[in-house]
Amino acid sequence: MKQNSNSHSPRVIGLDIHPDSFTAAIVAGPTPVAAYVVKVFNKVPIKQLSSWAKKHSLSKDILTLEASGNSFHAVRQLAQIQRQALVLESQFIGKLKEAHANNDKISAVRIAKAYLAGTAKTVWVPDTLTQERRDTYHAHQKAVKRSTQLSNRLKSYLSDQGLRLSSRRSLLNQSEEILKAKDWSPKQRLIIEGLLMEFEHAQKQRAHWRRLIAQEVLCDPKLLSLTKLTGIRDVVAYALGALVGDIKRFASPKKLVSYVGLYPAFDESGEGGWKGGIRGHGRRDLRSLLIESAQSILRSNHPLAAWGKRLLARKGSKNIAVAAVARKLVVAVWYVMAGKQSPVEELSPLMGQKLGKIITQLGPEGIQSLAPTRKELRKQVIQGLLDGKCYLLDSSKVFAQEKRTG
16 A cells, blocks of 8 residues: 655655756655655746745655755755755666656656665765856866967967977967068968967966966965975865865775776676776876876875885886875875874975975965965965874785675
8 A cells, every 4th residue: 555645754855957947746655666756847947846845845855866966965955944855866766767758847756756766876965065166176277278288289280380489488478479470471470360369368377277276275274285295286185175076075095096996997797807907987187186186296205206216116007106105195185184193393495495485386476365475375375284184105005896796
């Protein structure tokens, strides 16, 4: 016998949310097979989400959403009225979609049943500060990509016209020389001027976001403490704060290493099996940054570099050595972000150089907004670092990946 729709037992409500409207399916039952649809609300204006949830859901109910552009905002909105909402991974939900028939009603029911199945991964909803950092970081990455594309376009065009530029000077510093280098036709001159204008604008955007990142790293003790690790400067520290967020959601360093995707993939079944690389899982954007950090460590005189070079000599593969150093670095990141570090009495000369480069990213106006002079700002930041703690990278620690069962 079906339970009454007015029962106070927990139910799962699937929400298919769009920018202007949402469809909700109230589903009751312990499993996807036994579950039945109590009621479906189709095409409800998104502005009525809170009022609808107050009227048609209970505090015991679990509201589920597919990850999309406004799903995080919807979860925060529902949390204000004491409703528990979970975001499910869109890649998994997409695999359940039937090709022959689909609409918002079907999608809402499918989202609810995917949660009941227990195999859908839930997405962590970042807090407001972490969300702002993610938006800033992604804007910076887009600006970097755009400036690189325009630089390559301009160089390619000039190369097609038989003009090679000096690689030691920036394109903007060579703009006058470019225009005077040849007897350009009116159309060619307009093309070059247009490319230069686009590139200059992209460079200004890139500098703007980089300045904002440097300023927040210098003003946030937790982000600043990450820069004490060899191979990590302001951009990587900011990316860790934006993409990792609350370190408490990772119970151990192994969990963070797995999240980044620095454990090799493997598949063991029956008598056979295979072991692969580190591609295809984890956060690719964060992993690529930490791989670059590991490469810089291997080029340094750091003790971990010596360990990595010994591993390189033993394995004969630079990629394996770099990935192993990156895993050690992620372990150190977990300890720093979790506050499990040792005090530091003085900063190394290399740390002083790193700090100077970060301050330079602020520019004159940025420095004046934080301190009267560059020297005073440097003094304040160094004092903040000395008041904090430092984690020493330990190459002797070994963390084995936990094998999945079932």
